[in-house]
Amino acid sequence: MKIAICPGSFDPITLGHLDIIRRAALLFDRLIVAVLVNPGKNPSFTAEERLDMIRRVVRDIPNVEAECFDGLLADYARLKGAHTIVKGLRAVTDFEYEFQMALINRKLNPDTDTVFLTTSSQYMYLSSSMVKSIACFGGDIADYVPECICGEISERLSKRKDN
């Protein structure tokens, strides 16, 4: 069975992430969306909230599941018996960082390769940070996040602004 991991902060998951997940799900028997518990970026949503949103969003994709992980991705991949890490690439600016991460992960776990999927063009500019900025100022994020979590994200982040 070909198992792959799609790791990230997913703070929150966007339509860009979902596009990569759906396309990766066609390439592997089992795809584990792995949510980093403490991305060191002071996440806006707790790991449980991020995980819950992802699970709702991927509910219709039978070979996709979601979990939280902490520590090294290379160790987590080993634990899960996954030989592939899937990452999305939006632009050349993503490449240097992702290239470095791929090399480090392969050094830490030589049984694992990183595979990059090019973003769909409509999501080139999309990021979780951008979604959060728009939502914080009360903007409409419907074009950027899955419909079933759109209201929850807007409500949470616009409330945060009032606090």
Ligand code: PNS
């Ligand atoms: O969505 P992001 O923030 O770009 O995801 C980054 C992520 C979670 C893939 C990356 O930070 C990661 O794998 N972190 C786990 C720690 C690790 O293994 N680091 C590499 C060796 S320094």
